[in-house]
Amino acid sequence: MYFIAVHLVAAIVLLLWAVRMVRTAVERAYSAQLKRMLGHAERSRLGAAAVGTAMAIALQSSTAVAALASSFAAGGLMSGATGLTLMLGAYLGSAMVASILSFDLSLLTPPLIIAGGVLFLRGTSRQTKQLGRMVLGIAFVLLSLEMVGEATAPWRDSNLLGSVITYLQGDLWTSFLAAAAITWMSYSSVASVLVIITFGAAGLVPFPVAAAFVLGANLGGTMIAWSMTRGADVRARRIAAGALVFRGGAAILCLLLLQFVPLRTEALPFGVGVQASLLHIVFNFAVLLVGLPLTGLVARLTDRFVAEQVSEGELNVARLRTPALLPSAYGNADAALASATRELLRMSEMVEVMLQPVMAIFQSGDKAAIRRIKALEAEVDQANREIKLFLTRLDWKDMDAQQTRRVSDLTNFAISLEQAGDVISKQLLRLAENKMERRLTFSPQGWEELTDLHSRVLANMQLAFNVLVSEDVESARQLIAEKDEIGILERRSMDQHFGRLRGGNSTSIESSDLHLETIHALRRINSLMTGIAYSILSDSGELLSSRLVQSN
Numbered sequence: 189m190y191f192i193a194v195h196l197v198a199a200i201v202l203l204l205w206a207v208r209m210v211r212t213a214v215e216r217a218y219s220a221q222l223k224r225m226l227g228h229a230e231r232s233r234l235g236a237a238a239v240g241t242a243m244a245i246a247l248q249s250s251t252a253v254a255a256l257a258s259s260f261a262a263g264g265l266m267s268g269a270t271g272l273t274l275m276l277g278a279y280l281g282s283a284m285v286a287s288i289l290s291f292d293l294s295l296l297t298p299p300l301i302i303a304g305g306v307l308f309l310r311g312t313s314r315q316t317k318q319l320g321r322m323v324l325g326i327a328f329v330l331l332s333l334e335m336v337g338e339a340t341a342p343w344r345d346s347n348l349l350g351s352v353i354t355y356l357q358g359d360l361w362t363s364f365l366a367a368a369a370i371t372w373m374s375y376s377s378v379a380s381v382l383v384i385i386t387f388g389a390a391g392l393v394p395f396p397v398a399a400a401f402v403l404g405a406n407l408g409g410t411m412i413a414w415s416m417t418r419g420a421d422v423r424a425r426r427i428a429a430g431a432l433v434f435r436g437g438a439a440i441l442c443l444l445l446l447q448f449v450p451l452r453t454e455a456l457p458f459g460v461g462v463q464a465s466l467l468h469i470v471f472n473f474a475v476l477l478v479g480l481p482l483t484g485l486v487a488r489l490t491d492r493f494v495a496e497q498v499s500e501g502e503l504n505v506a507r508l509r510t511p512a513l514l515p516s517a518y519g520n521a522d523a524a525l526a527s528a529t530r531e532l533l534r535m536s537e538m539v540e541v542m543l544q545p546v547m548a549i550f551q552s553g554d555k556a557a558i559r560r561i562k563a564l565e566a567e568v569d570q571a572n573r574e575i576k577l578f579l580t581r582l583d584w585k586d587m588d589a590q591q592t593r594r595v596s597d598l599t600n601f602a603i604s605l606e607q608a609g610d611v612i613s614k615q616l617l618r619l620a621e622n623k624m625e626r627r628l629t630f631s632p633q634g635w636e637e638l639t640d641l642h643s644r645v646l647a648n649m650q651l652a653f654n655v656l657v658s659e660d661v662e663s664a665r666q667l668i669a670e671k672d673e674i675g676i677l678e679r680r681s682m683d684q685h686f687g688r689l690r691g692g693n694s695t696s697i698e699s700s701d702l703h704l705e706t707i708h709a710l711r712r713i714n715s716l717m718t719g720i721a722y723s724i725l726s727d728s729g730e731l732l733s734s735r736l737v738q739s740n
Contacts, residue, residue: 199335203379206332210325211249213318233273233480240277241284248285248378253278254413254431258424268487271427272434275413276476276483279435282409283472286381287465290389293330300327314662329382336386356397363400364407364443371408372415380405381468389461398464399446406471407439426490433486434479435472442471521587528575528598529657532605535571536653538564539605542612543649543713547642549617550706553624558617565613572606575599597723601656604716611716615709619702631688631695634703637681641707644674645714652717655724664721671718678711 243253257271257278300323307320356363371380381402388398410432417428479486542561549557579595587595622628630638648670655663685703688696696703 196336196339199332199339200379200383202328202335203332203382204374204376206325206328207248207376207379208325209328210322211247211252213322213325214247216314216318233269233483236270236273237277237280237476237480240274240279241281244278244281245285248282250275250278250282250377250409251375251412251416253281254428255416257427258413258417261423261427268423268426268430268490269483271423272430272483272487273480275427275431276434276479279406279409279431280469280472280476282378283381283468286378286385287469289326289329289333289378290382290385290461290465294334297327297330297334300324300330314666317662333382333386336383337390353393353397356400357394360396360400360443360447363397364404364439367401367404368408368411371405372411375412377405377409377412380408381464385461385464385468387461388464389459391460393460395460395463396446398460399467400443402464402468403439403443403446403471406468407436410435410439422494426487426494429494430483430486430490433490434482435475438471438475438478521582521591524578524582525591525594525598528579531571531575531578532598532602532656533653535568535575535602535605536649536656538568538571539609539612540646540649540653542568542609543642543646546612546616546620547639550620550623550638553620558621561617562613565609568606568609572602575602593723597720600723601720604719608713608716611709611713616706619706619709623699623702628699628702629695630699630703631693633688634681634685634696634699637677637684638703638706638710641674641677641681641710644670644677645710645717648674648714649717652720656720659724661724664724667718667721668725671714671721674711674714678707681707 240253240257243256244250247253254275257274261268261271304320304323304325304327307323308317309320311317311320367380367384371377374380384393384398384401384405387393387401388395393401414428414432417424542564545554545557545561548554549561576599579599582595648667651663651667651670654660655667682704685696685700689700
């Protein structure tokens with residue numbers, strides 16, 4: 189019995205790790221594309237639901253979609269109603285993933301392992317390696333499900349299991365709450381539902397217990413997003429609370445219905461595993477269908493009842509934080525550089541916070557938001573001065589070539605961040621104020637181009653921060669490639685804009701200067717962020733001394 193339990197636990201751990209492996213591979217390889225998809229979610233409710241479903245299928249996790257949606261909402265880039273719709277679509281997507289993976293695909297496991305291993309070990313680009321990682325993750329999911337089936341096979345005739353199942357049939361709430369708690373603690377509703385379906389397919393649980401488990405897993409999956417955003421911005425917490433009302437409330441209602449109106453599934457041609465899989469999909473599809481017209485109402489209710497967590501004596505964590513740039517670090521170059529990097533990350537976060545709500549401000553003209561961003565610019569300038577002063581006081585004579593190069597990189601990146609803050613405060617915000625004063629609007633096509641470019645620059649900013657810390661050559665290459673892509677997007681947007689001008693589009697004519705200046709400002713910010721990559725590639729010998737073609 190002990191070895192059977194160990195076998196089952198090992199299979200479940202492998203399943204959790206494999207699901208996470210797929211998700212992280214997709215996030216690393218396609219982060220920019222995912223964020224661009226989120227940027228298009230505001231167009232319509234059906235569109236937002238479709239985006240949520242597609243992203244959950246790609247990431248194999250509604251929790252990952254919740255994290256991305258929360259960051260967009262916290263930055264003012266997504267309304268509460270859109271965020272709720274996105275989450276409902278994501279829950280349907282994760283249900284579809286669980287159902288697809290529950291089929292007997294064991295014959296695919298060996299070729300998937302071979303293909304994933306070759307892509308990961310022999311791939312030369314970052315995306316190829318991450319694709320291999322994703323394929324390996326899917327193979328390990330299938331392998332773990334086989335292990336679950338093998339581990340549970342000896343339990344089918346167990347008297348102890350029979351007693352437990354008999355009790356659970358008479359107390360579905362225990363099954364429901366246990367599944368909710370396990371799903372919440374494991375941080376993966378996909379993995380939980382896959383285990384439940386596998387138990388059903390193995391004949392270990394009857395349908396009523398499997399149904400209670402599935403409904404509990406749905407509640408637990410929604411609680412993950414709620415607990416994840418407890419300390420986040422109020423807009424992110426409102427989306428999580430709304431999702432909990434929709435999906436969690438529906439799970440409780442369905443369990444009550446199951447108790448009073450028991451379902452007779454014995455006559456169905458397929459087993460409990462397939463029945464549980466179908467219940468999972470039908471439940472989430474019904475929640476999406478019923479919830480779509482109600483997202484606006486629930487969003488307004490959460491705006492009213494989920495308030496800002498502000499008290500009169502609230503501590504200012506930013507001001508009480510431990511200073512990173514301490515004079516005691518001067519005697520140790522590595523410690524000093526680590527301290528400067530830490531302060532640069534804080535500075536980077538401030539610039540990111542400044543850039544995130546810019547497009548929302550273009551639409552709303554929120555003067556309070558403009559004042560907050562301008563106040564942050566002063567903090568960014570102060571951080572730049574402190575970092576440069578700290579680095580200039582280091583004893584360069586005791587540092588090796590790599591350390592002096594790092595000092596130069598950190599100094600240049602601090603200057604770039606300060607300049608990016610100036611572009612946001614002095615150019616983009618000025619353009620937003622000008623737009624509101626003159627009561628101008630962008631054409632639908634022009635606005636789509638601007639928001640797409642903005643989300644792409646935000647994604648590249650995150651990548652630049654990663655390159656700053658990791659000094660990873662592959663990430664630096666990707667950052668340079670993204671810079672070229674931004675240049676292509678800029679030229680394409682300008683060509684399309686001039687095409688609209690030639691076509692006599694009055695909206696484009698009136699907002700022409702604003703459109704072009706916004707594009708240039710966003711490209712300038714992106715160029716400033718990519719500077720760190722050139723130094724890393726140059727130091728590794730992967731950068732040409734000149735991009736000019738040599739003449740004969």
